[in-house]
Amino acid sequence: MTAASPVPVHPRLGARVAYRLQRVLRPNVGYRWLGARIEASGVARTLFTGAEKQTKTPLFGCRMCGQCALPVTGYVCPMGCPKELRNGPCGGVGADGSCEVYPERRCVWVDAYDRAASQGRSGDLRLLLRPIDHRRWGESSWLNYWQGRDEGLWTGNANSRPGAQR
Amino acid sequence: VSLRERLASGGFAVTAEISPPRGASTAQITKTAESLKDWVDAVNVTDNQGSNVRLASWAGSLAVLKTGLEPVMQMTCRDRNRIALQSDLLGASALGIRNILVMTGDHPKFGDHPGARPVFDLDSVQLLWTLRTMRDQHVLLSGRKLDPAPDCFLGAVENPFAPPVPFRAERLGKKIAAGAQFVQTQFVFDVPVFGRWMEQVRDLGLHEQCGILAGVGAVRSVRALEYMRDHVPGVEVPDDVFRRLRSVPPDKSAAEGVKLAAEIIQQLGEIPGVAGVHLLVAGNEQAVPDILDEAGIRVSKELRGTDGR
Numbered sequence: 001m002t003a004a005s006p007v008p009v010h011p012r013l014g015a016r017v018a019y020r021l022q023r024v025l026r027p028n029v030g031y032r033w034l035g036a037r038i039e040a041s042g043v044a045r046t047l048f049t050g051a052e053k054q055t056k057t058p059l060f061g062c063r064m065c066g067q068c069a070l071p072v073t074g075y076v077c078p079m080g081c082p083k084e085l086r087n088g089p090c091g092g093v094g095a096d097g098s099c100e101v102y103p104e105r106r107c108v109w110v111d112a113y114d115r116a117a118s119q120g121r122s123g124d125l126r127l128l129l130r131p132i133d134h135r136r137w138g139e140s141s142w143l144n145y146w147q148g149r150d151e152g153l154w155t156g157n158a159n160s161r162p163g164a165q166r
Numbered sequence: 167v168s169l170r171e172r173l174a175s176g177g178f179a180v181t182a183e184i185s186p187p188r189g190a191s192t193a194q195i196t197k198t199a200e201s202l203k204d205w206v207d208a209v210n211v212t213d214n215q216g217s218n219v220r221l222a223s224w225a226g227s228l229a230v231l232k233t234g235l236e237p238v239m240q241m242t243c244r245d246r247n248r249i250a251l252q253s254d255l256l257g258a259s260a261l262g263i264r265n266i267l268v269m270t271g272d273h274p275k276f277g278d279h280p281g282a283r284p285v286f287d288l289d290s291v292q293l294l295w296t297l298r299t300m301r302d303q304h305v306l307l308s309g310r311k312l313d314p315a316p317d318c319f320l321g322a323v324e325n326p327f328a329p330p331v332p333f334r335a336e337r338l339g340k341k342i343a344a345g346a347q348f349v350q351t352q353f354v355f356d357v358p359v360f361g362r363w364m365e366q367v368r369d370l371g372l373h374e375q376c377g378i379l380a381g382v383g384a385v386r387s388v389r390a391l392e393y394m395r396d397h398v399p400g401v402e403v404p405d406d407v408f409r410r411l412r413s414v415p416p417d418k419s420a421a422e423g424v425k426l427a428a429e430i431i432q433q434l435g436e437i438p439g440v441a442g443v444h445l446l447v448a449g450n451e452q453a454v455p456d457i458l459d460e461a462g463i464r465v466s467k468e469l470r471g472t473d474g475r
Binding site (some may be wrong): 005082083084085087088089090091092093094095096097100101106107109110113114117125126128129130131134144158161162163 | 243244261269270271272273275284286287288289290291295296298299303305306307308309318323324325327328329330331333335336339343344352399400422
């Protein structure tokens with residue numbers, strides 16, 4: 001975890017728009033080429049990573065873990081959970097859907113379930129998310145996504161191993 | 167009969183809970199385990215419950231094991247990273263502790279060291295998945311080989327009452343996919359709500375893959391009930407439970423609590439797919455025989471047939 005303690009954030013971007021953007025941002029030859037060009041230059045990489053942060057922090061409360069789970073969590077950041085739970089809510093959620101640690105805020109998983117279900121995507125929440133690699137904090141998850149480096153972040157196959165598949 | 171065998175045989179399993187002391191002695195644990203061992207199949211040993219420092223769960227489990235009762239070692243993700251958690255499983259297994267109950271753990275904010283760094287390196291699903299892989303595929307999370315692999319019976323927890331309620335059965339499914347072989351639930355006071363969760367559990371076929379133990383509490387007083395409602399995260403106490411406990415004189419409330427627990431056990435026993443109960447009686451262990459007696463569950467576990475009664 002980073003210096004700032006995680007706090008649940010309700011996304012500013014509506015679920016419908018977020019899932020639409022997902023279709024637009026899916027990796028393809030163009031993005032891969034663009035990503036490779038950006039990664040070839042240290043300055044371009046820093047600028048791009050900064051731009052990602054400037055975009056995702058106000059929208060999702062992104063903390064730049066570099067291993068973005070938003071596409072399978074109803075576009076609610078699970079790293080805002082004070083326990084950083086990536087596989088669903090803890091047992092301490094209040095009856096009104098409030099976070100146990102920050103009762104004035106809504107549990108990110110209550111939010112995630114509602115948003116995913118509203119778009120017919122609640123099945124995403126069944127996926128098993130692997131433990132994150134703490135060396136990757138601060139990296140651009142967009143670059144990782146376009147370059148196919150985060151394909152092992154989750155799996156629907158319970159027989160596969162929990163260790164990083166890279 | 168081990169907890170694993172009891173559940174495999176389709177018998178009605180009973181577990182209880184011991185909280186280790188704030189001090190360097192296992193004497194109290196041994197005494198409590200001795201008093202429980204003819205009544206329950208296994209007993210949980212909590213892991214710094216409520217984020218308060220207590221004697222280590224593995225040490226308490228070892229003390230329980232020595233009395234001839236089976237421990238269920240609780241393991242939370244709050245205080246240890248993936249290295250320490252895997253190491254603890256190896257140690258526990260080597261010492262003969264078989265049942266491991268995996269949970270996220272309360273946030274440090276609620277305990278006696280609120281300024282502590284919360285670890286949560288793995289979540290409960292990831293930890294179950296890791297432990298199962300260590301046992302079945304003989305590898306660590308890193309992929310490194312283990313020799314010999316640990317032997318363990320893996321448990322999880324679930325709170326059927328906490329939002330998002332429609333996701334709670336699915337969440338248990340996730341834990342089972344990750345490795346859970348039994349589950350203990352949060353306190354059941356509201357049996358109809360629990361019954362609706364069990365319906366979903368059965369629809370998903372989860373009761374056939376995992377022993378489901380419903381959490382039942384013995385409430386000693388109205389004050390204890392209020393404490394539970396206000397200070398134990400994720401516990402909801404319906405108003406009629408309060409009404410019922412307030413309707414008797416204070417010196418009778420403990421007896422009323424026993425009666426209530428027994429009634430809830432009987433109602434739970436009628437729900438298809440419930441494999442047993444987990445008695446959440448920490449600090450009130452002497453109530454266990456009375457509750458089981460009142461519920462009509464035969465006193466000695468050796469006498470209990472495979473149908474459990």
